[in-house]
């Protein structure tokens with residue numbers, strides 16, 4: 001499920017997988033993932049597949065049956081396979097000693113889940129966030145130091161790619177160095193051949209000039225994974241999706257170009273909005289496309305896409321083998337999935353073992369608490385927040401009063417006044433009383449709407465449909481008023497006529513004006529792009545929130561990045577809204593969601609990978625987290641979209657700052673074995689590997705993570721952490737804490753001395769409840785942070801503490 005919202009509210013769910021025995025009574029064949037643990041490294045690839053086949057054969061009638069029921073043999077992530085089994089066959093396999101687990105991969109209802117962005121985080125020519133930049137590096141310095149990410153390969157698991165987009169241009173790309181042994185392929189398919197990407201891997205040409213030429217590409221690999229989808233939904237319908245790596249949706253092109261799109265000047269959305277240079281985070285990084293999400297058959301494209309676990313795992317499996325450096329997955333679930341059934345997390349752990357960082361979206365199920373997906377501590381989990389850009393469309397009323405609205409609708413009114421009507425006064429008589437102001441399809445009476453600006457209210461029906469209805473009935477403009485529940489959160493949509501979205505309060509004022517006069521009049525000014533909008537960032541309402549219910553000891557999400565109205569590449573087989581009646585074609589489009597935030601961090605991680613090739617995935621995550629900021633461009637704490645102070649359950653360590661992350665001072669490192677020990681502490685290690693757990697594994701709270709969460713502080717808790725010096729050789733760091741009310745936080749030692757780079761120092765943090773603190777909230781989480789500072793570096797870690 002790709003995590004995109006915006007005008008279409010796309011959610012991609014995996015329903016929680018049901019434990020196998022519960023399904024034993026169900027006779028239907030379905031896809032199961034059979035898991036043997038970890039590859040021993042002794043077997044060749046062919047041998048692995050044969051072994052998998054032989055297990056399958058042992059429960060199937062015939063060899064042919066075994067062969068045809070095998071969907072994927074996983075060779076680089078888990079040791080296991082996905083196959084179509086009856087419950088009886090699954091049961092037999094699960095009883096075998098070598099088999100760790102057998103789970104149905106079924107997820108029933110799947111709906112899947114930039115121009116300004118890089119300037120906003122300080123990564124482009126213009127100024128970034130005005131305060132808090134004390135880094136010794138400039139913006140161009142970071143890109144230059146990382147060679148614009150040119151030797152880094154980002155694998156994107158999504159809905160494919162539109163290779164003709166200028167964001168994926170090959171012009172000026174240099175050859176990959178020989179040291180990158182890239183094994184990816186260009187899988188051909190519908191409207192996609194090997195000329196759309198450079199390397200099919202099967203027959204490496206001998207002649208050097210050709211090799212040189214073929215390596216000078218932006219997209220160096222493209223594959224698709226459809227077996228799980230087709231098992232569940234039937235063959236891909238050619239009018240709904242391409243059976244190839246080509247993107248018919250737009251989402252995959254958007255995320256890929258946000259992570260690693262070229263710098264393309266003079267790009268704008270419909271109507272010329274947000275004009276500027278479009279650029280990915282690592283503009284010269286290579287892209288490897290893994291299409292794992294597909295259009296839902298017989299449903300509007302606006303309803304989202306489907307991504308199956310077994311297809312996602314196959315994509316991760318190949319990405320690991322192909323040799324990517326970073327994997328970007330803007331896919332999530334509607335509900336948190338336990339680690340033992342979360343094959344995205346299992347696959348990502350194997351990626352971490354090869355030092356491949358997997359960056360994921362946190363999900364679009366906010367603002368409800370505990371809704372976060374992708375919470376495993378070896379993943380980088382990204383929430384979504386705003387840019388400092390707004391699209392203002394003031395409404396002028398006949399009484400001279402101006403109301404500030406917002407829009408990204410491309411059409412403009414002539415600059416004159418038009419008659420204004422409230423939809424509730426212009427409907428056919430048979431429209432039910434409770435929906436008269438809603439502009440539901442077919443409800444407006446053209447005789448009463450023609451040539452007028454119509455005020456419609458939110459509440460029932462899709463926002464874009466309301467504008468379409470006004471247009472159908474002959475209206476010239478739309479004022480879309482929030483329902484009371486929407487408050488002042490404005491949603492900008494690319495309507496099909498001039499439009500402006502206004503708050504509930506402002507909508508009420510407009511209605512009062514309409515009631516006050518015989519001939520109400522109004523006009524809507526064309527949308528203007530406004531930069532340096534304040535406050536920014538604020539957290540998106542849709543961003544999924546902690547606590548991390550899968551393991552309350554790990555604070556998630558990790559970080560926030562821009563995810564509201566991000567302009568990036570789009571599929572020319574799609575339309576800006578994906579609605580049936582939208583026939584517009586665009587090269588660049590706005591989209592919103594944690595899906596859009598995730599590739600921002602993937603791009604930044606690619607730059608860090610280029611600058612610090614020796615860093616572990618934990619080090620990259622640590623650098624991004626401990627240098628993040630928790631204040632906005634008013635120098636106040638980041639808020640949510642209605643103005644309340646946001647918490648680490650929304651933004652993790654804060655808003656990412658790539659420039660600072662390149663030089664973090666200290667890092668919290670962790671190895672693959674540390675993650676296995678962590679899994680030991682949860683009793684889950686066997687599901688992931690053959691690693692032998694110590695008798696007394698460390699507490700999960702002691703995983704060396706750059707943040708911490710304490711799920712129930714009834715008495716003193718001691719947390720151990722180790723930092724590695726990556727700043728100046730001789731340094732002295734002082735501890736400081738801003739604990740939540742009612743909580744006491746101390747470090748021992750409270751000063752850390754370093755005399756060389758790479759030196760590690762451990763410390764203990766004791767967290768204890770204060771017996772009586774009048775402002776401490778009981779039976780609730782409180783939030784704070786601690787820092788290590790040497791006068792130059794400031795290494796900050798957030799904390800969440802539950803006080804019973």
Ligand SMILES: *[C@@H]1O[C@H](CO)[C@@H](O)[C@H](O)[C@H]1NC(C)=O
Nearest residue numbers: 107108109110111296299303
């Ligand atoms: C999936 O959800 C859609 C609407 O969200 C619903 O119409 C459809 O019946 C659901 N399909 C399944 C298989 O649950």
Ligand SMILES: *[C@@H]1O[C@H](CO)[C@@H](O)[C@H](O)[C@H]1NC(C)=O
Nearest residue numbers: 164188191192193194195196
């Ligand atoms: C690949 O497709 C392009 C057009 O999309 C076409 O021009 C080209 O000839 C094709 N190449 C091959 C090898 O089929």
Ligand SMILES: *[C@@H]1O[C@H](CO)[C@@H](O)[C@H](O)[C@H]1NC(C)=O
Nearest residue numbers: 186187188194200201202203
């Ligand atoms: C790989 O590319 C070469 C040269 O473009 C082509 O001749 C060959 O058919 C391709 N193989 C596959 C499997 O796509």
Ligand SMILES: *[C@@H]1O[C@H](CO)[C@@H](O)[C@H](O)[C@H]1NC(C)=O
Nearest residue numbers: 237238239240297298299300
């Ligand atoms: C293919 O998709 C189109 C558009 O959604 C639909 O009209 C058609 O019935 C579909 N065909 C099949 C065989 O499902």
Ligand SMILES: *[C@@H]1O[C@H](CO)[C@@H](O)[C@H](O)[C@H]1NC(C)=O
Nearest residue numbers: 233234235237296297298299
């Ligand atoms: C889509 O709808 C068409 C026409 O109603 C039907 O024939 C087809 O089986 C449907 N396809 C799927 C995958 O449900």
Ligand SMILES: *[C@@H]1O[C@H](CO)[C@@H](O)[C@H](O)[C@H]1NC(C)=O
Nearest residue numbers: 432433434435438459460461
């Ligand atoms: C209006 O009321 C009817 C009947 O109670 C209900 O079915 C419908 O959903 C309501 N519509 C809106 C927009 O609230």
Ligand SMILES: *[C@@H]1O[C@H](CO)[C@@H](O)[C@H](O)[C@H]1NC(C)=O
Nearest residue numbers: 711712713714715802803804
């Ligand atoms: C927190 O710990 C106390 C003391 O051990 C216990 O009584 C209480 O039930 C716990 N609360 C929760 C929410 O786990």
Ligand SMILES: *[C@@H]1O[C@H](CO)[C@@H](O)[C@H](O)[C@H]1NC(C)=O
Nearest residue numbers: 718720748749761762763764
């Ligand atoms: C942290 O505390 C543990 C016991 O609680 C102790 O063994 C260890 O030495 C302490 N580490 C430091 C750095 O003080």
